[in-house]
Amino acid sequence: MQSSRNIRLINLPILFDTLRIETLPADMQAKIARIDACLPQTQCGLCEHPDGCLPYATAIVVDNEPYNKCVPGGQPVTDAIAQIVNPASATTTLRAAPSQWPIDATSMRPTEVRAVIREDDCIGCTKCIPACPVDAIVGTGKHMHTIFTDLCTGCELCIAPCPVDCIDLVTIERELYISEREAEQEDLRLRYHTHLRRVTEQLADSSNSKPVVSMVEAKLNNAASQSIDISEAQAKNTIAAAKLRSKIKKLEKQLNVRPNERKKIELEGLKTELAQL
Ligand code: SF4
Ligand code: SF4
Ligand code: SF4
Numbered sequence: 001m002q003s004s005r006n007i008r009l010i011n012l013p014i015l016f017d018t019l020r021i022e023t024l025p026a027d028m029q030a031k032i033a034r035i036d037a038c039l040p041q042t043q044c045g046l047c048e049h050p051d052g053c054l055p056y057a058t059a060i061v062v063d064n065e066p067y068n069k070c071v072p073g074g075q076p077v078t079d080a081i082a083q084i085v086n087p088a089s090a091t092t093t094l095r096a097a098p099s100q101w102p103i104d105a106t107s108m109r110p111t112e113v114r115a116v117i118r119e120d121d122c123i124g125c126t127k128c129i130p131a132c133p134v135d136a137i138v139g140t141g142k143h144m145h146t147i148f149t150d151l152c153t154g155c156e157l158c159i160a161p162c163p164v165d166c167i168d169l170v171t172i173e174r175e176l177y178i179s180e181r182e183a184e185q186e187d188l189r190l191r192y193h194t195h196l197r198r199v200t201e202q203l204a205d206s207s208n209s210k211p212v213v214s215m216v217e218a219k220l221n222n223a224a225s226q227s228i229d230i231s232e233a234q235a236k237n238t239i240a241a242a243k244l245r246s247k248i249k250k251l252e253k254q255l256n257v258r259p260n261e262r263k264k265i266e267l268e269g270l271k272t273e274l275a276q277l
Contacts, residue, residue: 074109121166
């Protein structure tokens with residue numbers, strides 16, 4: 001019978017196919033599930049796994065990656081993972097990776113933050129929307145965007161794509177019972193999976209002309225089309241190719257309306273660059 005701990009490893013989004021978790025021995029799967037259950041599920045990528053918490057949990061078990069890399073989890077999460085990885089020596093655990101935020105005296109984790117858009121400055125470019133792993137941002141093109149603070153995890157992933165730097169982070173204080181934290185993490189995990197499935201559907205929809213703009217979108221695109229191991233470099237190439245295609249389309253449209261020698265040369269250059277990618 002399937003252990004309840006491993007239920008979290010069933011029916012995973014296609015993004016996680018490359019982890020090949022189902023091919024691992026049962027004891028390794030059980031460890032991955034237990035470690036994943038400890039992780040905050042903000043999917044922030046600060047552990048150097050841009051695809052989120054489950055790939056990091058898998059890397060700890062499969063590749064012996066250090067178990068102290070979860071920045072928002074802080075020392076409590078590092079200690080909890082140490083208990084799973086090596087219960088015999090869990091009294092001397094590694095020091096958790098440092099955070100830019102001070103340690104909260106109650107939770108002993110880095111202080112939590114939430115993102116807030118300065119709405120007067122937002123230009124409605126929509127670039128922050130695909131960056132959010134839990135779909136906490138709403139808005140449409142050329143209109144002001146806003147963030148549902150209750151859904152925001154403070155992962156900070158929307159900050160970098162904003163071209164006008166109008167997203168601020170504010171610290172919050174709150175006390176959570178263990179059961180409340182577990183329920184919240186489970187909810188975030190499921191929200192992320194829903195997000196991944198929705199993006200997968202969008203990418204498969206040939207009438208969807210939106211360019212691929214995030215690392216996760218690029219990886220999903222590749223996972224859906226070829227089911228092979230996707231490297232960071234391949235994902236970056238997919239994004240670069242999508243951007244080039246969109247520039248080429250724009251230039252072709254302009255040249256159809258009015259010939260322009262300089263733009264024609266630029267177009268040829270972009271086509272060569274795309275062919276090389
Ligand atoms: S919450 Fe921790 S484990 Fe999850 S992606 Fe962020 S750093 Fe990695
Ligand atoms: S709104 Fe920004 S900080 Fe909040 S969860 Fe989404 S991407 Fe992360
Ligand atoms: S990326 Fe910045 S400017 Fe663009 S919609 Fe989001 S908050 Fe507004």
